[in-house]
Amino acid sequence: MSPLTVEKHAAAAGTSGFLRQQRPRHGEKLVFVVLLTAALVSVVTTIGIVISLVVPSLEFFSEVPLKDFLFGTDWAPNFEPPSFGVVPLVVGTLLITVIASVVALPLGLGSALYLSEYAHPKARKTLKPMLEILAGIPTVVYGFFALTFFTPVIRWFLPQTEIFNALSAGLIMGVMIIPTVASLSEDAMAAVPNALRQGAFALGSNKRQVSTKVVIPAALSGIAAAFILGISRAIGETMIVTVAAGLQPSLSLNPLVGTETMTAFIASSAGGDIATGSTIYKTIFAVGLLLFIATYAMNMVSVRLVRKYREVYE
DSSP states (O other): OOHHHHHHHHHHHHHHHHHHHTSOOHHHHHHHHHHHHHHHHHHHHHHHHHHHHHHHHHHHHHHSOHHHHHHOOOEETTSSSOEEOOHHHHHHHHHHHHHHHHHHHHHHHHHHHIIIIISOHHHHHHHHHHHHHHHHSOHHHHHHHIIIIIHHHHHHHOTTOOSSOHHHHHHHHHHHHHHHHHHHHHHHHHTSOHHHHHHHHHTTOOHHHHIIIIIHHHTHHHHHHHHHHHHHHHHHOOHHHHHHTOSOOOOOOOTTSOOOOHHHHHHHHHTSOOOTTSHHHHHHHHHHHHHHHHHHHHHHHHHHHHHHHOOOOO
8 A cells, every 4th residue: 555545544533534434423412401400400519608798787787886886895785775886796706716727737637647748658547537537527516525525624734624614625726627728738748749859869858858848838728728728728727616616705815714706606596586687687697697708708818828829739
């Protein structure tokens, strides 16, 4: 067969293959519709949540000045006369979140670093699922553990500690979010190319130097996202603070006394005997909207950090 004939046959085969690819693929269209539906459900759900929070909140702020709500230091919506200063709830939320972050961020990062850089593959396969089991424990169990076990331990060392206190709730909440920080950070470190590690070893670096000066900087965007996601989860946690921290709003930064968070107020008030449509009832939505804005802002910061420090490897 002449070269010209071979070339014609190849061209014909390529053309027929191209034509075959243009035939409609109903399976791909079905997958596209399913994925589009899933995306739209997420968007519609988010819009519905925003509307359900904004409408009652606007009604609340038509009765209570926004300035009094955001900057008031007395939270007593059930008293007469009522006070709607949300600052004590914000202080309680931030106090417990800081305590949880002090526990979860270093321990989560250390766990991720060990699993990614030091653990034997068999040990990693065993330890990582065991660590992630903590994420599957119901939060109400964490709350009762903090109240019935951890608080008595703290009171044994610090007798002045109240039964309901921010320290116990914050420490146990930190334990709860360790798997979130550790798992996401370990995934970010595992994505760092081995060529960077090998290059550092070739230059005479030891394991510690490679881990802290090569792997962590290269995975910084993923680690930062894991930190912010863990903090966001701590801010939005409900049952631990409801059970272990108490329901007493306070401006005190003393972790040994009880306090109330925004989520604890929402949980306790939503299940109470509050008349629907009353001003007290609308406070639930106002506090919920403030909590939504706070977590949304943290997620936006996470996205900005990921985009700013993201490393792209080929």
